[in-house]
Amino acid sequence: xxxxxxxxxxxxxxxxxxxxxxxxxxxxxxxxxxxxxxxxxxxxxxxxxxxxxxxxxxxxxxxxxxxxxxxxxxxxxxxxxxxxxxxxxxxxxxxxxxxxxxxxxxxxxxxxxxxxxxxxxxxxxxxxxxxxxxxxxxxxxxxxxxxxxxxxxxxxxxxxxxxxxxxxxxxxxxxxxxxxxxxxxxxxxxxxxxxxxxxxxxxxxxxxxxxxxxxxxxxxxxxxxxxxxxxxxxxxxxxxxxxxxxxxxxxxxxxxxxxxxxxxxxxxxxxxxxxxxxxxxxxxxxxxxxxxxxxxxxxxxxxxxxxxxxxxxxxxxxxxxxxxxxxxxx
Amino acid sequence: xxxxxxxxxxxxxxxxxxxxxxxxxxxxxxxxxxxxxxxxxxxxxxxxxxxxxxxxxxxxxxxxxxxxxxxxxxxxxxxxxxxxxxxxxxxxxxxxxxxxxxxxxxxxxxxxxxxxxxxxxxxxxxxxxxxxxxxxxxxxxxxxxxxxxxxxxxxxxxxxxxxxxxxxxxxxxxxxxxxxxxxxxxxxxxxxxxxxxxxxxxxxxxxxxxxxxxxxxxxxxxxxxxxxxxxxxxxxxxxxxxxxxxxxxxxxxxxxxxxxxxxxxxxxxxxxxxxxxxxxxxxxxxxxxxxxxxxxxxxxxxxxxxxxxxxxxxxxxxxxxxxxxx
Numbered sequence: 001x002x003x004x005x006x007x008x009x010x011x012x013x014x015x016x017x018x019x020x021x022x023x024x025x026x027x028x029x030x031x032x033x034x035x036x037x038x039x040x041x042x043x044x045x046x047x048x049x050x051x052x053x054x055x056x057x058x059x060x061x062x063x064x065x066x067x068x069x070x071x072x073x074x075x076x077x078x079x080x081x082x083x084x085x086x087x088x089x090x091x092x093x094x095x096x097x098x099x100x101x102x103x104x105x106x107x108x109x110x111x112x113x114x115x116x117x118x119x120x121x122x123x124x125x126x127x128x129x130x131x132x133x134x135x136x137x138x139x140x141x142x143x144x145x146x147x148x149x150x151x152x153x154x155x156x157x158x159x160x161x162x163x164x165x166x167x168x169x170x171x172x173x174x175x176x177x178x179x180x181x182x183x184x185x186x187x188x189x190x191x192x193x194x195x196x197x198x199x200x201x202x203x204x205x206x207x208x209x210x211x212x213x214x215x216x217x218x219x220x221x222x223x224x225x226x227x228x229x230x231x232x233x234x235x236x237x238x239x240x241x242x243x244x245x246x247x248x249x250x251x252x253x254x255x256x257x258x259x260x261x262x263x264x265x266x267x268x269x270x271x272x273x274x275x276x277x278x279x280x281x282x283x284x285x286x287x288x289x290x291x292x293x294x295x296x297x298x299x300x301x302x303x304x305x306x307x308x309x310x311x312x313x314x315x316x317x318x319x320x321x322x323x324x325x326x327x328x329x330x
Numbered sequence: 331x332x333x334x335x336x337x338x339x340x341x342x343x344x345x346x347x348x349x350x351x352x353x354x355x356x357x358x359x360x361x362x363x364x365x366x367x368x369x370x371x372x373x374x375x376x377x378x379x380x381x382x383x384x385x386x387x388x389x390x391x392x393x394x395x396x397x398x399x400x401x402x403x404x405x406x407x408x409x410x411x412x413x414x415x416x417x418x419x420x421x422x423x424x425x426x427x428x429x430x431x432x433x434x435x436x437x438x439x440x441x442x443x444x445x446x447x448x449x450x451x452x453x454x455x456x457x458x459x460x461x462x463x464x465x466x467x468x469x470x471x472x473x474x475x476x477x478x479x480x481x482x483x484x485x486x487x488x489x490x491x492x493x494x495x496x497x498x499x500x501x502x503x504x505x506x507x508x509x510x511x512x513x514x515x516x517x518x519x520x521x522x523x524x525x526x527x528x529x530x531x532x533x534x535x536x537x538x539x540x541x542x543x544x545x546x547x548x549x550x551x552x553x554x555x556x557x558x559x560x561x562x563x564x565x566x567x568x569x570x571x572x573x574x575x576x577x578x579x580x581x582x583x584x585x586x587x588x589x590x591x592x593x594x595x596x597x598x599x600x601x602x603x604x605x606x607x608x609x610x611x612x613x614x615x616x617x618x619x620x621x622x623x624x625x626x627x628x629x630x631x632x633x634x635x636x637x638x639x640x641x642x643x644x645x646x647x648x649x650x651x652x653x654x655x656x
Contacts, residue, residue: 024467050471056499061463061492068464071449072399073472076464091489092460096452101656104442104450105433109656140654164656 003182005175006039008154009115013040013077016161017047020075023161025052027062027079027115036081037117037176063089063114067097070112070166077161083118083170086132097166098141109164110141113157119172119210119260121307126295129303131261133208133237136168137270143191144238146170148212151183152195152235159188167191172209192239196248200228203254203317206245206271208234211258217310222317229317237267242274246282249275253284256317258308263290289316342548344614350392350547351606352624354384357408358603359632360417364407364424368582372640373424377438380408382545382577385602386509387412389550390477390570393558397474399449401461404439405576406451409479414446418635422642429642435652449476455514456480456489459506463493466502466567475561477505483514485528497567498535504567505557506532509544515580516588532569544574545602548609575600 003011017023025043027035031054034041044052055062059080066076080086097110120129133144143165147153153171160167189195197212198219205215212233219229230248234241249255255275257268268288276286289308297303308316342350361379368377380387383405391400391412402409410420415431423430424438431443439453449465452458462478469476484490485508497504508528512519520526532539538560542553550572557568575597579586586594610616 053500056492056495058492058496060488061460061496064457064460064489064493065464065467065496068401068449068461068476069467070464071461072465072468072476074468076467091454091457095454096450096457096461099440100442100450102652102654103432103436103440104444105431105435106653106656107432107442107444111656143655 003150003154003180005150005153005171005178006037008150009039009157009171010041010043012154012157012161013043014046016158017043017051022073022075023051023077024069024074025077026055028055028057028081030054030079035079037173039176040079059085059088060092063092063097066112066114067092067110070097070110071100071108075111075161077113077115080114080116082128083116083132084127084130086116086135089114090135093142093166094136094139098139101165102141110166111164113160113167113169115169115171117173118170119174120296120303121174121210123298123300123303125298129296131170133168133170134261134266137238137267141165142238143167143236144170145191145236146208147235148175148197148209148233150178150180155183155185155188156191156235159191162188163191170209174210175213178213189235192236192241194232194234194241194244196230196244197233198229198231200230200252202228202252203256203321204230204232204245204248204252205256205258205313205317206232206234207258208237209260211260211308214308214310214313215258218313218317221310221314227317227321240267240271240274242271242278245271245275246279249279250282253282254320255283255286256320257288258313259288259290260308261291262293263288264293266290285320287320289313342551344610344616347548347606347614348610348616348620348624350388350551351610351621352628353388353412354547354603354606355625355628356417356632357384357388357411359628360411360420361407363632363636364421367425373438374426375437376581376583377424378405378581379576379578380405382597382601383509383511383574384408385547385550385606386507386544386572386574387479389547390479390507390554392551393554394447394475394477396447398477398558399447399462399465399469399474400477400479401449401458401465402451402479403458403481404451404453405481406441406479407438410441410443410448410451413443413448415441415443415448416635417632418639419443421636421639425639426644427639427642428645429639434645456484456487459484459489459493462504462506463497463502466497466504467500469503470501475503475505475558477507479507479509481514482508482510482512482519482523482528484508485531486514486523494532494535494537494567498537501564501566503561503564505554505561506567506569507554508569508571509574510571511574511576513580513589516584529569529571537567537569539569539571541571541573544572545600545605547602547606
């Protein structure tokens with residue numbers, strides 16, 4: 001257990017900057033200061049201001065600059081400090097970057113990556129705690145990566161930088177200090193391949209980012225009670241790996257998706273729809289554990305209750321299995 | 331730094347001006363023909379015509395070199411033709427044909443033609459500014475100058491302010507060309523634009539900014555050539571405000587009734603085409619027969635191009651292999 005999540009990010013950036021001269025990295029406070037979450041120190045010193053640079057607080061200009069430089073031969077990576085700020089650069093990402101390859105009849109690819117720190121649990125309040133993945137989830141042409149483990153963070157960020165499409169790379173801010181086994185495999189996983197993080201025969205729990213850790217902790221609680229949960233880490237939300245979930249459900253017949261975000265318009269309901277469409281006969285149950293339809297609250301008591309943590313997931317599973325139901329609605 | 335004055339008219343060789351005149355005429359006649367085809371139902375959706383503004387695109391694009399790039403707007407047919415996009419490919423794109431610049435996937439507002447340095451036309455007001463800012467970021471390393479065309483309305487967008495600042499602090503080789511035609515869609519510029527001086531806005535970023543008569547192709551060319559040379563020399567972004575006028579409404583859904591008739595007539599008096607023809611004949615001694623021959627050549631080539639475009643097939647949904655990802 002030696003690779004920290006934030007180290008995985010800076011290692012991936014450093015290795016790709018080293019490997020390919022076309023890669024550039026920019027954002028607010030990312031260069032000289034090394035990032036507000038201390039994720040990117042040392043890159044500026046190592047690669048110089050032509051490749052790694054600080055920018056104005058102008059998210060729309062950042063996304064525009066990334067788009068325009070990507071279609072002209074660079075492979076830009078830019079940081080949007082908090083995921084909540086992703087509403088600002090949205091136009092250049094949605095209306096320019098995501099559509100260019102198709103609309104231009106494949107005249108030029110758009111190899112850009114936007115990294116952003118997302119998610120709640122940090123007491124940052126409503127506008128520094130959201131997960132913007134679903135804002136972008138139905139945009140054809142975009143990819144959305146959302147790793148849970150340090151090794152995946154490194155591998156998937158490297159894969160994102162080498163991908164010829166615009167990739168939204170989300171880093172849950174509660175995972176930056178998480179450590180895990182490093183993986184130095186030169187073969188990078190494709191974007192859009194889920195992974196079974198824990199095997200089990202009774203119920204399938206599906207999540208991303210911090211939710212995967214919570215699901216794994218819930219699985220340990222349930223295991224002590226004789227319930228074996230299989231945990232699927234989607235790793236990407238677009239493309240969405242329905243196949244891996246379907247395989248798991250074929251074994252467990254029960255699907256519970258855990259989403260840090262509201263259910264309506266969320267990825268979890270979409271996943272349930274896709275799995276149901278393809279494998280209704282395999283399902284005895286399918287449900288979503290999501291957050292309430294309010295903004296993320298600030299007060300520790302409210303925020304803790306808001307987040308779907310391990311205890312809440314375990315209670316939800318018990319309820320769906322009819323064993324000591326604590327929360328049957330959903 | 332304040333805004334600088336229109337530079338003294340730089341002599342353009344008579345032959346070169348005849349060439350630019352032919353190019354402007356192509357833009358004019360192309361748009362007139364597209365309007366005709368739109369009214370016949372052969373072009374779909376809407377059209378934003380460039381009629382009246384030809385000197386602007388032709389003046390700027392004639393100052394560029396291979397390797398430079400242009401990002402334009404949904405009123406972008408002029409920029410495309412000025413860059414050398416073929417009339418047949420552009421007409422076919424507007425008609426949704428498979429031989430179009432983008433195989434019919436883009437349509438009028440979103441044309442891309444990389445072979446001719448046209449990075450794209452963008453359907454969102456100000457989008458071209460972002461595209462060119464990014465292109466200039468690449469050009470700073472790879473060489474070349476990135477040009478953005480946009481309208482007066484874009485000067486009230488976040489793209490304008492964010493990208494001009496970004497380009498300046500990073501000293502990017504960009505030329506921002508605001509084609510001020512006095513109306514943002516249906517609304518007069520002055521009514522919705524504090525200060526109503528767009529070049530002055532650029533100058534507050536300490537970007538060298540000039541106002542130029544956008545109906546005078548020689549003046550536009552001279553100002554653009556000087557600005558492009560400064561950008562190429564590493565002096566950072568440059569700004570031109572090209573003062574011009576669209577003869578028609580914003581789009582095909584707009585008859586343009588909000589504009590005083592006298593204003594429209596006054597601008598039509600300053601139509602860049604007759605103006606340039608007079609310059610060629612009266613000041614530069616080009617024989618009327620030669621100008622007539624140029625006009626006839628444009629007319630014949632355009633007619634043939636449009637006929638070829640009309641004869642091309644539509645994309646077949648059954649065999650179309652459209653992919654979201656590269």
